[in-house]
Amino acid sequence: MIRAAVLEDAAVIARIHVASWRETYREIIPEAYLDQLSAENREAGWRKSLTEGPVFVALDQTNEVIGFANGGPSRGSKGTEGELYALYLLKTHQGQGTGKRLFEHVLEDLRQQGFSSCLVHVLADNPSRFFYERFGGRLVFEQRIERGGKQLMEYTYRIML
Numbered sequence: 087m088i089r090a091a092v093l094e095d096a097a098v099i100a101r102i103h104v105a106s107w108r109e110t111y112r113e114i115i116p117e118a119y120l121d122q123l124s125a126e127n128r129e130a131g132w133r134k135s136l137t138e139g140p141v142f143v144a145l146d147q148t149n150e151v152i153g154f155a156n157g158g159p160s161r162g163s164k165g166t167e168g169e170l171y172a173l174y175l176l177k178t179h180q181g182q183g184t185g186k187r188l189f190e191h192v193l194e195d196l197r198q199q200g201f202s203s204c205l206v207h208v209l210a211d212n213p214s215r216f217f218y219e220r221f222g223g224r225l226v227f228e229q230r231i232e233r234g235g236k237q238l239m240e241y242t243y244r245i246m247l
């Protein structure tokens with residue numbers, strides 16, 4: 087099930103964010119960078135995000151939060167496009183259509199806000215980028231970024247809404 091997150095979800099979202107980063111980027115981003123991530127430090131950021139726009143959480147059969155997603159105006163293109171800010175699902179719950187449902191909630195919200203496209207930034211080494219290609223994402227930009235002292239390639243996809 088997908089529902090809109092409330093302020094009280096900030097702690098669990100922060101926990102899943104850090105856990106999913108570690109699962110997703112273990113082979114991509116230096117371990118020292120992943121090890122220093124802290125759910126406690128991220129909680130305040132999620133509290134702020136929850137006051138700024140909708141965040142969607144996915145629940146398992148026992149109503150535990152297993153993933154989340156949010157979006158809003160694109161931070162790089164002066165608000166003319168929408169952007170997916172985050173989409174993370176615990177590995178044990180991937181491949182069952184939940185990521186697709188979370189993403190569709192964000193896309194529908196962006197549509198309702200009047201955006202006609204959605205940008206997504208994803209590391210080139212992350213196989214999840216093919217998920218966005220599956221949604222019709224077109225590669226529009228590539229840039230080098232640095233994480234934990236390692237140079238990485240980041241792709242930007244545009245999905246028409």
Ligand SMILES: CC(C)(COP(=O)(O)OP(=O)(O)OC[C@H]1O[C@@H](n2cnc3c(N)ncnc32)[C@H](O)[C@@H]1OP(=O)(O)O)[C@@H](O)C(=O)NCCC(=O)NCCS
Pocket residue numbers: 106110173174175176179180181182183184185186187207208209212213214215216217220
């Ligand atoms: C990316 C992610 C959200 C996808 O969620 P998911 O629940 O595993 O994917 P779904 O089961 O909803 O898949 C929906 C469709 O996308 C396809 N798909 C999912 N992941 C894919 C991948 N890595 N490569 C190619 N296709 C993929 C599925 O085959 C499915 O296709 P279908 O509708 O034709 O059957 C999830 O794998 C995840 O959280 N990954 C780790 C975190 C991450 O990298 N997030 C993105 C950071 S930018």
